Every structure is written in structure tokens, then in C-alpha cells.
């Protein structure tokens with residue numbers, strides 16, 4: 004059994020949220036730069052080059068890559084041979100988020116109540132997805148999720164008779180309906196299976212998978228490629244200016260489901276598909 008003090012979790016969460024907001028993951032930046040070379044529409048090429056310049060400037064000036072510094076989503080893989088001393092896990096995580104948004108000069112975007120809408124002024128509470136795993140480590144992924152893209156996400160309970168084509172249509176239609184709102188080029192996270200809420204969790208989890216990796220099952224890897232091809236035929240283009248590259252990647256995560264249903268969730272990720280992982 005390994006003992007970890009909650010202050011280590013707090014410090015790691017703080018650093019991860021600041022780092023995630025100030026620099027994109029390498030895999031996302033690589034695809035963005037590649038898109039700026041391959042785009043044939045002049046106006047979209049300029050938009051993509053502008054986004055790449057934005058990344059350079061945020062590095063040079065030490066400012067976040069986007070003004071919407073997101074709602075804090077945290078994925079935690081907690082080794083079952085870890086004992087945490089000090090604060091409770093969720094207190095440590097929220098304290099880390101509070102410090103990140105205060106000390107990192109990040110915009111506080113969370114309201115305490117969905118209808119009365121008073122800002123909590125520290126970007127807490129975070130949404131925490133906790134999973135128990137074997138071992139003596141804690142793996143934490145910080146996801147500052149912007150709502151321009153989050154608002155364009157969709158969910159549908161298909162019947163088991165739905166075909167591959169029906170699901171592809173739903174994914175592409177979600178991107179089409181979103182238009183320029185999610186700040187394309189987008190990364191599309193898709194969760195298929197599980198139940199109502201688990202499919203949405205899978206779609207979010209899909210967004211933190213390396214965009215150069217395809218689903219391990221070739222059937223779904225092909226579906227990812229097919230969905231990407233169809234999305235890029237919509238012609239929405241970077242920032243909605245009309246071009247070849249609307250999405251950089253489609254990541255699908257899957258899980259077993261009930262014989263009577265087929266849940267599908269599409270979580271839209273914008274061009275700043277921010278996330279950063281650390282380990283204690």
C-alpha cells in the first residue's frame with residue numbers, strides 16, 4: 004500500500020490545468036499544422052494558419068490558447084493500492100482547480116446553479132470521473148472543456164435495429180447542425196454502447212485519446228475513418244468558411260450494451276481539444 008498526500012494531487016491538478024490551457028497536446032497541434040498545409044480553400048488555409056499563429060503567440064506571450072478556459076473535467080485512474088492522506092480526493096482536486104484558475108489567470112466560467120447563474124468565481128466544482136485500477140499510482144487527466152463545442156453535442160437512444168449507416172448519419176448530421184459554432188476544425192468524440200449516461204462518458208473519454216490512434220477493433224477504426232471522410236465532405240471548413248477540413252479526427256469509444264438498445268453520444272471538441280495527463 005502506497006500513501007500519497009493530498010497536497011501532491013492538488014499540486015498536480017493545478018499544474019495540469021494551467022499547462023492544458025497554455026499549450027495544445029502535440030498530436031492535436033500536429034494535425035492542425037498538417038491541415039493548414041493540405042487545405043485547398045485559400046480562406047480556410049488562412050484561418051488554419053491563423054490558428055497555428057495563435058498557438059505560437061500564446062507560447063511567446065505566455066497566455067492561454069483561448070479565452071474560454073473551460074469547465075474543469077478530470078479523469079482519475081486511482082490505483083487500488085493507494086491510500087490518500089490529508090484532504091478527501093474531490094477536495095484536493097477542486098482545490099487544485101481553484102489554484103489553477105486563480106494563479107494561472109484563467110477565466111472562471113462556472114455558475115453555482117444552472118438557472119440562477121451566479122458565478123462560483125473559482126471555476127469549481129470540477130466534474131470528476133473516477134476509476135479504480137490495479138497498482139500504486141494515480142493517473143490524472145485535466146480537460147478544460149469549452150462550451151462553444153460542448154453545446155453542439157448530441158445524444159440519441161437508437162433501437163438495436165439501427166444500422167452502421169444510421170449511426171454515421173447521426174454523427175455527420177451533428178457536425179452539420181453545429182456549423183461554425185464549435186470552432187472547427189473539430190475533433191469528434193463518439194461513445195457507442197453502455198447505457199444513457201455511460202455513452203456520454205465514453206464520448207468525452209474519446210476526446211482525450213491521441214488523435215493519431217484509431218480504435219483497436221478494425222471494424223470501429225474503419226467507422227472512424229468513414230465518419231471523418233463524410234464530415235470533411237460537408238464543406239463547413241475551418242471556422243465555417245467553407246473548405247476541405249471540417250474535422251481533424253473522429254475518435255470512437257465503445258462498450259457492451261443492453262439487447263434492447265443502442266445509445267450513441269457525440270461530444271464535440273473544438274480545435275483547442277485541450278487535455279493534459281500526469282502521474283503520481
Ligand code: SF4
Pocket residue numbers: 069070071072073148149150151152153184185186273274275
Ligand atoms: S469552442 Fe473551443 S475554441 Fe471556441 S471559444 Fe470555446 S474553447 Fe475556444
